[in-house]
Amino acid sequence: MIRALSVKKGVALxxxxxxxxILASLCAPLYAQMVGVDPFSSNIAGTTTRHxxxxxxxxxxxxxxxxxxxxxxxxxxxxxxxxxxxSQGRDVASRLLYGGRSSLLIAASAAVLCLCLSxxxxxxxxxxxxxxxxxxxxxxxxxxAIPVYLFAISLSVVTVGHGLHLGFITLAADSFLIxxxxxxxxxxxxxxxxxxxxxxxxxRAEFVMAARGMxxxxxxxxxxxxxxxxxxxxxxxxxxxxxxxxLAESALSFLSLGVQAPAASWGTLIQDGEGxxxxxxxxxxxxxxAIVVTVLALNVLGNALRDHLDPKGTGR
Numbered sequence: 001m002i003r004a005l006s007v008k009k010g011v012a013l014x015x016x017x018x019x020x021x022i023l024a025s026l027c028a029p030l031y032a033q034m035v036g037v038d039p040f041s042s043n044i045a046g047t048t049t050r051h052x053x054x055x056x057x058x059x060x061x062x063x064x065x066x067x068x069x070x071x072x073x074x075x076x077x078x079x080x081x082x083x084x085x086x087s088q089g090r091d092v093a094s095r096l097l098y099g100g101r102s103s104l105l106i107a108a109s110a111a112v113l114c115l116c117l118s119x120x121x122x123x124x125x126x127x128x129x130x131x132x133x134x135x136x137x138x139x140x141x142x143x144x145a146i147p148v149y150l151f152a153i154s155l156s157v158v159t160v161g162h163g164l165h166l167g168f169i170t171l172a173a174d175s176f177l178i179x180x181x182x183x184x185x186x187x188x189x190x191x192x193x194x195x196x197x198x199x200x201x202x203x204r205a206e207f208v209m210a211a212r213g214m215x216x217x218x219x220x221x222x223x224x225x226x227x228x229x230x231x232x233x234x235x236x237x238x239x240x241x242x243x244x245x246x247l248a249e250s251a252l253s254f255l256s257l258g259v260q261a262p263a264a265s266w267g268t269l270i271q272d273g274e275g276x277x278x279x280x281x282x283x284x285x286x287x288x289x290a291i292v293v294t295v296l297a298l299n300v301l302g303n304a305l306r307d308h309l310d311p312k313g314t315g316r
Contacts, residue, residue: 099266122198
């Protein structure tokens with residue numbers, strides 16, 4: 001009983017943390033308008049007011065010779081530049097919120113697309129079997145053998161310079177659809193394999209055999225029997241796949257292969273703060289904390305959904 005209460009508190013805390021991150025990210029435009037900053041334009045020569053005193057956004061360096069400039073540090077009080085500025089004089093707090101919008105949008109969209117592709121492959125391979133299963137399983141094995149980030153980086157390098165051209169469809173290099181598609185594709189093998197195993201088990205279940213014996217078509221069995229039974233497994237995988245997609249998006253954006261400037265994501269913010277770790281570490285630490293909190297919350301939520309909807313374990 002004590003363990004059950006502890007688990008419930010952990011799930012409640014994870015949901016609250018995830019809800020706060022999502023709500024704060026959605027309020028990014030409102031926050032930027034309220035404090036009067038432009039998070040996407042360079043403002044090196046700008047100033048801000050703190051406690052009635054006007055301060056330059058780029059301060060003299062603290063080294064003995066006072067050479068170079070250092071971004072304004074955090075003040076921690078509500079208002080403009082509460083987390084200081086980055087090397088371009090942009091408000092870190094507002095960029096953190098806008099970065100959350102981009103990262104969460106890409107991660108959630110990639111997770112949904114990944115599960116749709118994985119579910120389709122898993123259903124075809126697990127239900128129809130035979131040569132269909134052999135071909136799809138071997139393709140998944142090939143994708144599985146390629147390291148995730150190497151695969152994602154290779155695809156991103158191809159598209160980051162000139163965009164993506166698929167017949168009459170053209171996507172610009174800065175389109176969010178490109179990282180969404182790439183991240184969804186690289187994680188298909190990880191979601192398709194357990195879904196295939198689940199469909200394979202369902203296809204041998206008594207209620208499916210009974211439907212076949214009554215002369216039901218494959219389409220009807222898939223729509224009325226397989227899909228409703230597979231839905232809990234896909235729901236369980238959802239938060240876990242989204243956590244993986246969020247990490248992949250942050251890694252690609254950190255390498256300048258995901259979200260492109262002037263847009264912001266948590267990965268690009270960490271890249272912006274890489275050269276400021278010894279002077280203004282908050283520029284990189286803040287988005288890092290946001291990623292850790294979000295990924296942990298998604299994992300706790302995914303585990304809770306697994307215990308509730310699929311106590312035997314997805315695909316086991």
